[in-house]
Amino acid sequence: MSRSGGSVIFVLTVVLHLASCGGAAPTQLKPLTGVVFVSAAANHTCTVMTDGTAKCWGDNNYYELGNDQKLGSVWTPLNVMGLTNVAAIAAGGQHVCT
Numbered sequence: 001m002s003r004s005g006g007s008v009i010f011v012l013t014v015v016l017h018l019a020s021c022g023g024a025a026p027t028q029l030k031p032l033t034g035v036v037f038v039s040a041a042a043n044h045t046c047t048v049m050t051d052g053t054a055k056c057w058g059d060n061n062y063y064e065l066g067n068d069q070k071l072g073s074v075w076t077p078l079n080v081m082g083l084t085n086v087a088a089i090a091a092g093g094q095h096v097c098t
Contacts, residue, residue, distance in 0.1 A: 032077055041091035047077070048089050054080040062094040 032055070037048040044058030044065065055077035056065040063070060066080035080086075080096075090097045 030076075037088060039089050039091040039096075041093060041096075044091055044096070046080070046089045046091045046096050048086045052085045054083050054086045054089050056080055056091070056096060064091075064094055064096055066096060 032047065034050040035047045036050055039046050041058075041064075044056060044060070046054055046056040046066075048054055054066070056067075057074050057077045058064070059073050060067075060069075060071045065071070065074060065078055066083070067078050068081055
């Protein structure tokens with residue numbers, strides 16, 4: 001799958017929520033704009049952005065976020081290293097595929 005220069009991309013505003021496992025109310029995080037596609041796994045979430053990059057956040061115990069650092073949990077979207085012209089992304093288990 002690849003991006004086409006003539007494709008119409010809908011710009012979405014996604015408001016991110018993090019629900020704690022302890023039953024507490026979700027905490028609203030900073031809105032993420034320029035999102036084309038979102039994929040969520042049990043413990044991490046990734047997006048494709050309008051500029052063709054990808055961002056991920058959540059658990060990073062197995063380097064799921066694609067930033068080459070084992071950071072534990074990260075609740076601010078991080079750029080995935082080395083990806084450009086991303087057309088789709090799928091988060092699952094302890095991995096992400098583009």
